[in-house]
Amino acid sequence: MSRLLVRSFALSLDGFGAGPNQDLQNPLGVNGPDLMQWFFPLRAWRHMQGLPGGETGVDNEMAERGFGGLGAWILGRNMFGPVRGPWPDDSWKGWWGEEPPYHVPVFVLTHHPRPSFRMKGGTEFHFVTDGIHAALDRARAAAGDRDIRLGGGVSTIRQYLQARLIDELHLAVRPVLLGAGEALFHGLDARALGYECVEHVAGERATHVFLRRRVDVGPTSA
Amino acid sequence: MSRLLVRSFALSLDGFGAGPNQDLQNPLGVNGPDLMQWFFPLRAWRHMQGLPGGETGVDNEMAERGFGGLGAWILGRNMFGPVRGPWPDDSWKGWWGEEPPYHVPVFVLTHHPRPSFRMKGGTEFHFVTDGIHAALDRARAAAGDRDIRLGGGVSTIRQYLQARLIDELHLAVRPVLLGAGEALFHGLDARALGYECVEHVAGERATHVFLRRRVDVGPTSA
Numbered sequence: 001m002s003r004l005l006v007r008s009f010a011l012s013l014d015g016f017g018a019g020p021n022q023d024l025q026n027p028l029g030v031n032g033p034d035l036m037q038w039f040f041p042l043r044a045w046r047h048m049q050g051l052p053g054g055e056t057g058v059d060n061e062m063a064e065r066g067f068g069g070l071g072a073w074i075l076g077r078n079m080f081g082p083v084r085g086p087w088p089d090d091s092w093k094g095w096w097g098e099e100p101p102y103h104v105p106v107f108v109l110t111h112h113p114r115p116s117f118r119m120k121g122g123t124e125f126h127f128v129t130d131g132i133h134a135a136l137d138r139a140r141a142a143a144g145d146r147d148i149r150l151g152g153g154v155s156t157i158r159q160y161l162q163a164r165l166i167d168e169l170h171l172a173v174r175p176v177l178l179g180a181g182e183a184l185f186h187g188l189d190a191r192a193l194g195y196e197c198v199e200h201v202a203g204e205r206a207t208h209v210f211l212r213r214r215v216d217v218g219p220t221s222a
Numbered sequence: 223m224s225r226l227l228v229r230s231f232a233l234s235l236d237g238f239g240a241g242p243n244q245d246l247q248n249p250l251g252v253n254g255p256d257l258m259q260w261f262f263p264l265r266a267w268r269h270m271q272g273l274p275g276g277e278t279g280v281d282n283e284m285a286e287r288g289f290g291g292l293g294a295w296i297l298g299r300n301m302f303g304p305v306r307g308p309w310p311d312d313s314w315k316g317w318w319g320e321e322p323p324y325h326v327p328v329f330v331l332t333h334h335p336r337p338s339f340r341m342k343g344g345t346e347f348h349f350v351t352d353g354i355h356a357a358l359d360r361a362r363a364a365a366g367d368r369d370i371r372l373g374g375g376v377s378t379i380r381q382y383l384q385a386r387l388i389d390e391l392h393l394a395v396r397p398v399l400l401g402a403g404e405a406l407f408h409g410l411d412a413r414a415l416g417y418e419c420v421e422h423v424a425g426e427r428a429t430h431v432f433l434r435r436r437v438d439v440g441p442t443s444a
Contacts, residue, residue: 013395013419013431014407015237031413173235173395175422175431179413185236186408191253191401197235200397202424209235209397 002143003167004074004136006150006157007066009184010035010172010206016181017154024082027095034176038205039063048101059172059203066170071143073106074135076156080108080125087114094125105142107135109156132159154182164193164219172206193217224365226296226358228372228379228391229288231406232257232428235396238403239376246304249317256398260427261285270323281394281425288392293365295328296357298378302330302347309336316347327364329357331378354381376404386415386441394428415439 011017012035019029026032039045043054044063054060081092094100099120107126114127128135139148150160160166171184194217199210233239234257241251248254261267265276266285276282303314316322321342329348336349350357361370372382382388393406416439421432 013393013433014412015405171235173429175419175429177407177413177417177419177433179411179415183237183408185399186405189401190236191399193401195399197397197399200429202429207395207397207422207424207429211235211399 002071002140002145003147004139004150004160004165005066005147006152006166006169006171008039008063008170008172009152009157010038010174011184012174012176012178012181014177014179015183015185016178017152017157017184019178019181022078022082027082029181031178032181034178035174037176038172038174038203041205055204057204058201058208059205062170062172062201062203062206062208066149069146070104070149071146072104072139072148073102073151074139074148074156075106075108075151076153077108077110079151079153079156080110086112090114090117093117093119099123105139107139107142109135132156132163132165136160136165154184157184158188161188161190161193161195164213164217167213169195169211171209171211172203173209174206224293224362224367225369225389226361226372226382226387227288227369228374228388228393230261230285230392230394231374231379232260232394232396233406234398234400234403236399236401237405237407238400239374239379239406241400241403244300244304249304251403253400254403256400257396259398260394260396260425263427272321277426279426280423280430281427284392284394284423284425284428284430288371291368292326292371293368294326294361294370295324295373296361296370296378297328297330297373298375299330299332301373301375301378302332308334312336312339315339315341321345327361329361329364331357354378354385354387358382358387376406379406380410383410383412383415383417386435386439389435391417391433393431393433394425395431396428 019032022029041055042060043056046054083092100123102123105124107128110127113129116126118124194214195211198212201208241254244251263277264282265278268276305314322345324345327346329350332349335351338348340346416436417433420434423430
């Protein structure tokens with residue numbers, strides 16, 4: 001069965017996975033780009049943008065690991081865009097332009113229904129209004145024996161963690177202080193939920209920590 | 223003027239500097255020893271215990287940095303011992319036996335007065351009942367031009383951070399999940415208080431992050 005994976009998710013030293021006050025101007029929240037400074041110089045990022053070059057060190061190797069063997073993605077609505085509440089129309093098609101970097105079906109969690117649509121390069125956006133388990137079921141059906149990547153944001157990852165549905169998380173811990181924002185672990189006992197660190201690797205601009213759900217701990221029932 | 227330094231303070235991936243439910247059996251809190259597994263194998267730790275040998279890699283180098291040039295220490299009461307409330311008598315003399323590893327004056331923050339005393343090897347314990355600024359003043363007077371090390375615990379460091387009195391913090395970020403315990407940064411905006419990361423070094427069992435108060439930011443007035 002395909003695994004549900006979090007990959008290359010950046011975390012500040014003080015525990016934030018996004019800055020405060022996300023909006024169209026600050027899709028990662030205020031100071032959120034500090035989280036991503038490890039990622040932007042990499043070949044992996046430039047390749048996503050269709051650009052040549054980029055750094056090829058440890059950080060890049062860790063980032064590239066996150067793109068192999070994926071058959072579907074799941075995103076929280078705020079990862080898909082800044083629009084809140086009912087969709088006013090179908091004009092917002094994501095942050096990524098005509099050809100998003102997914103190339104597989106992407107399931108977007110939302111409370112507000114919207115028709116699926118297809119973009120250049122094979123990305124399909126589907127909108128799931130009946131919760132995280134339904135989104136995962138649909139992603140599994142789409143992914144076949146490939147893996148599913150859970151893109152975020154913080155509250156979406158927290159919901160899947162709480163339900164013990166994530167098989168593995170790769171966090172890129174950044175030596176920066178955000179001071180405020182969305183805390184990944186606050187009030188959530190990941191140890192009691194069955195997660196443990198299985199690997200840590202020092203990169204150029206982040207420490208890469210891999211957490212895995214212990215094999216003796218299953219997901220909670222739906 | 224001597225600097226106020228936090229050194230080798232271990233932090234879990236999920237932001238805890240101590241486990242929950244500290245007591246005589248669990249001086250670091252439940253699962254707290256997971257925080258310290260980077261430290262126990264080191265020459266620096268064995269030297270403190272009067273033992274030969276120990277590892278001499280990056281973690282050890284970072285730990286040994288923390289012992290140079292110190293003229294005084296400040297400890298929260300819970301770092302000194304498990305006794306709470308008024309001192310029943312003078313029998314508790316710290317966790318460290320007859321010859322504590324400090325060898326300089328140590329100022330212990332407490333609400334309950336107690337006479338100073340001296341141990342073998344030059345360590346003197348002084349009990350300060352009039353707050354963190356008074357303890358720092360006394361430590362400065364004792365330290366001369368050497369530095370002052372703030373040993374912890376979490377709530378003591380948080381108080382000094384909030385008052386912007388700490389010049390530099392070296393955190394040893396451990397790739398472990400504690401799940402619960404005392405959170406170092408929760409609800410405390412270290413970025414707004416003027417702290418920033420100036421260095422990060424990958425060790426064998428921890429990532430060493432150095433935070434410094436920006437030079438344009440002074441301590442709050444007493």
